[in-house]
Amino acid sequence: MNEPALVLEGIEKAYNPGRRNEVRVLNGAAARIEAGEVVGLLAPSGAGKSTLLHIAGLLETADAGEIRIAGQAASGGGDRLRTRLRRDGIGFIYQFHHLLPEFSARENVALPQMAAGQGAAAARARADDLLGRVGLQDRLDHRPGELSGGEQQRVAFCRALANAPKLLLADEPTGNLDPDTSDRVFAAMLEVVRETGLGALIATHNHELAQRMDRVLRLDHGRLVAA
């Protein structure tokens, strides 16, 4: 049986602990996302959504708690373990695409694979396949500045999947797009996510998008509860 894509147990996080301006953001947050499961994360601004995604994505450390990515414990491991798990196990998409402006769509998707040791030809072939699956087969050689906002987000999505992660983390991935484009881009992402069978945690303020996911969590006083 497949290991869960993500397990979080007892995650605690406070900023400025012990000081007058202490902010307790996570207070025993726990979740389990199975392989193939798409889970939404709904939370009002400031509730700790980005903090939670950064901790799950091993970009930020928790004060306490356990994190497992596809069965591998990340908590307690050193920076090298965290970097390897992040590179091989996790794909990220942010609200703004953060694509490299001087590289083409194909190169933006191929580069993370090459950084992980893949040969250039195979990396380009996988990039072309992924980009084709979200309808960008005619935009392979375009640079980000030559693409629409929705196209840029689709490239960012393909880049997140480039190294075949077990877990996809997304922070408002269509949040900067107009409603129609957001809807289309989100549908394309969801279709590919469901085909690949990876586990996904997708933060959104959009209740309609959240309803298309398998289930939805919300942050309530630093804990994750079913929405």
Ligand SMILES: Nc1ncnc2c1ncn2[C@@H]1O[C@H](COP(=O)(O)OP(=O)(O)OP(=O)(O)O)[C@@H](O)[C@H]1O
């Ligand atoms: N580096 C930091 N130092 C101090 N406080 C911080 C820091 N980062 C975040 N916070 C505080 O922690 C809380 C949670 O922040 P976070 O960015 O996780 O919220 P969010 O739910 O993602 O909000 P949004 O939807 O507005 O992006 C906020 O009250 C924020 O002010």
